[in-house]
Amino acid sequence: MIARREQALNYAILIVFSLVALYPVLGILSTALSAPGDTAGLHFPSSLHFSNFSNAWTEGHFSSYLRSSAIVAVSVVAISTVLSILSGYAFGVMRFRGATVLFYVFLLGLMVPEEALIVPLYFDLRDLNLTDTYWSLIMPQVALSVAFGTFWMRAFFVSTPRSLLEAARIDGASSWTTLWRVLVPFGRPAILTMMVLVFMWTWNEFLLALVMVSKENLRTAPLGLAFFQGQHTSDLTLLAAGAVIVASPVVIVYIFLQRHFIRGMLTGAVKG
Amino acid sequence: MATVAFEHVTKRFGDTTAVADLSLDIEDGEFMVLVGPSGSGKTTALRLLAGLEALTSGSIRIGDRVVDAVAPRERDIAMVFQDYALYPQMSVRQNLAFGLRIRKLPRAEIRRRVDETAGLLGIETLLERKPRALSGGQRQRVALGRALVREPQVFLMDEPLSNLDAKLRAQTRSEIRRLQHEIGTTTVYVTHDQVEAMTMGDRIATMRDGVLEQVGDPDTVYEKPANTFVASFIGSPAMSLARVGCDRRNGKVQLLLGGQQQLVLDGAADIPAEVIVGARPEHTRLWESEANLLGPIDGTVEYVESLGRETLIGVEAAGSTRFVVEADGRVRAEAGEALRFGLRRGWVYLFDAENEQALGRI
Numbered sequence: 225m226i227a228r229r230e231q232a233l234n235y236a237i238l239i240v241f242s243l244v245a246l247y248p249v250l251g252i253l254s255t256a257l258s259a260p261g262d263t264a265g266l267h268f269p270s271s272l273h274f275s276n277f278s279n280a281w282t283e284g285h286f287s288s289y290l291r292s293s294a295i296v297a298v299s300v301v302a303i304s305t306v307l308s309i310l311s312g313y314a315f316g317v318m319r320f321r322g323a324t325v326l327f328y329v330f331l332l333g334l335m336v337p338e339e340a341l342i343v344p345l346y347f348d349l350r351d352l353n354l355t356d357t358y359w360s361l362i363m364p365q366v367a368l369s370v371a372f373g374t375f376w377m378r379a380f381f382v383s384t385p386r387s388l389l390e391a392a393r394i395d396g397a398s399s400w401t402t403l404w405r406v407l408v409p410f411g412r413p414a415i416l417t418m419m420v421l422v423f424m425w426t427w428n429e430f431l432l433a434l435v436m437v438s439k440e441n442l443r444t445a446p447l448g449l450a451f452f453q454g455q456h457t458s459d460l461t462l463l464a465a466g467a468v469i470v471a472s473p474v475v476i477v478y479i480f481l482q483r484h485f486i487r488g489m490l491t492g493a494v495k496g
Numbered sequence: 497m498a499t500v501a502f503e504h505v506t507k508r509f510g511d512t513t514a515v516a517d518l519s520l521d522i523e524d525g526e527f528m529v530l531v532g533p534s535g536s537g538k539t540t541a542l543r544l545l546a547g548l549e550a551l552t553s554g555s556i557r558i559g560d561r562v563v564d565a566v567a568p569r570e571r572d573i574a575m576v577f578q579d580y581a582l583y584p585q586m587s588v589r590q591n592l593a594f595g596l597r598i599r600k601l602p603r604a605e606i607r608r609r610v611d612e613t614a615g616l617l618g619i620e621t622l623l624e625r626k627p628r629a630l631s632g633g634q635r636q637r638v639a640l641g642r643a644l645v646r647e648p649q650v651f652l653m654d655e656p657l658s659n660l661d662a663k664l665r666a667q668t669r670s671e672i673r674r675l676q677h678e679i680g681t682t683t684v685y686v687t688h689d690q691v692e693a694m695t696m697g698d699r700i701a702t703m704r705d706g707v708l709e710q711v712g713d714p715d716t717v718y719e720k721p722a723n724t725f726v727a728s729f730i731g732s733p734a735m736s737l738a739r740v741g742c743d744r745r746n747g748k749v750q751l752l753l754g755g756q757q758q759l760v761l762d763g764a765a766d767i768p769a770e771v772i773v774g775a776r777p778e779h780t781r782l783w784e785s786e787a788n789l790l791g792p793i794d795g796t797v798e799y800v801e802s803l804g805r806e807t808l809i810g811v812e813a814a815g816s817t818r819f820v821v822e823a824d825g826r827v828r829a830e831a832g833e834a835l836r837f838g839l840r841r842g843w844v845y846l847f848d849a850e851n852e853q854a855l856g857r858i
Contacts, residue, residue, distance in 0.1 A: 390581065395646075406583055
């Protein structure tokens with residue numbers, strides 16, 4: 225009986241927490257579907273107004289913002305994944321002089337807040353004529369993501385059975401072949417998890433886009449949403465629809481990869 | 497196929513010496529078993545031969561070639577790992593073919609060799625499966641197959657049977673032996689299990705604390721152990737060893753077993769004042785049942801193991817030494833009982849009490 229009561233209590237606590245987490249999300253969704261000018265907040269709309277989305281889409285230029293965000297996020301995820309796998313492999317598997325010190329240098333990238341770097345970074349990139357280009361959004365975020373990615377992939381490579389590497393070496397595989405043909409397929413959950421996390425962070429990045437980019441057509445979705453908010457402070461339904469549009473790609477990516485995501489998180493938790 | 501030679505090989509990890517001045521010649525086509533307890537340096541020796549660890553000093557030859565600075569993939573060896581180390585995302589066929597594909601063998605040749613090896617091991621039906629869909633025994637076969645398919649000069653096996661259950665282990669033991677006979681490839685096999693060592697090896701190299709204690713064929717190692725370590729490590733149940741004093745009177749040597757007991761030796765052998773006496777269970781018999789025994793020795797029964805064909809009786813005697821008496825399967829005894837037994841003449845081992853080296857048999 226104790227077990228059953230404990231289980232009920234567990235569920236009760238979990239339900240409370242999921243309600244806390246879901247409340248604002250449901251609030252936004254219901255507002256986005258309400259008639260324009262309707263009360264905001266969590267309520268059941270009297271009729272569903274999907275037109276809010278199309279209005280927000282055209283008025284807010286979200287097609288342009290989403291395109292920019294997609295270009296930046298996909299580039300950052302692709303480049304930083306390749307680099308993180310390579311550096312994680314080096315730190316996790318290879319033995320070389322200065323590995324520990326170098327690894328701490330990489331970790332520094334995790335510890336220094338972006339806000340501390342952004343002003344000097346702006347001047348550096350301006351000198352290079354890179355502000356107001358995609359590069360000014362892609363390169364800094366690749367650098368930040370590689371710090372985390374190296375940390376993450378190193379933990380994975382350290383936890384892979386040593387004999388697997390040795391079997392590949394004896395089978396005649398070079399380090400390169402061992403990495404791409406044995407370890408990367410083996411580490412797919414960990415790699416996909418890293419990709420989802422980096423995608424989420426890149427997609428939601430606001431400050432960097434705000435500082436580096438002034439051209440309308442380069443604005444990323446969160447930045448666009450902020451400008452959109454400035455113009456439509458009174459029309460909450462339109463704002464909510466815009467917020468849903470901006471958030472949905474991350475949700476979709478997560479839903480597609482969640483199985484791997486959870487597995488990757490658990491691998492990290494148990495072995496990393 | 498090739499010979500293998502360790503020449504004064506030493507391996508240190510920081511302050512610990514894992515392998516100390518190991519010299520060992522392995523003949524072409526020989527099945528050499530490295531055996532010893534954990535920490536004896538046997539696995540390190542194998543890894544040195546594989547090239548997975550670098551030598552601290554000494555030299556290793558495979559065939560005529562010194563391989564000290566040769567990468568594992570260029571040593572023309574194949575290894576079976578304790579945990580099999582199959583590539584989890586590849587099918588069995590891909591696992592077997594991986595090494596061949598890297599060596600850029602023609603497709604048809606790879607296919608032929610994989611099929612042939614699979615046939616040899618009876619895993620043809622498993623070729624398209626992934627390792628996680630295989631049982632422990634099947635994985636073990638695939639691991640073996642991955643080594644066989646390469647047709648290397650030397651097979652290295654690191655406790656390949658330790659993850660199998662007892663019955664499967666016994667089966668696979670004889671199968672590996674049979675395959676090795678058929679193929680004739682030089683094999684170095686590491687195990688901590690002396691039964692594997694005895695049943696599989698052409699020769700056994702017994703190691704302790706990084707030092708090679710004795711090399712020889714199973715019979716020699718069993719019947720003429722070089723020291724007390726080999727004597728007690730090889731053989732199950734282990735040889736009983738008792739430290740006893742010697743007394744010379746009237747031209748006869750007496751071994752003082754503690755209490756009032758003594759063994760009178762006929763031949764006044766040239767033995768030191770203190771020795772270690774050793775006797776294997778099959779040479780430790782009930783006093784009544786056999787002639788030609790040294791004794792009698794009186795002791796107290798500690799435990800009884802009835803194995804059907806024979807009964808093993810653990811007896812405490814000669815101070816606190818435990819002897820194991822092998823008796824007929826129908827013999828029954830109770831713990832706590834007094835028991836009288838003797839040691840078969842000609843099969844009582846004497847070791848030097850100081851350096852523990854064998855002095856001979858009496």
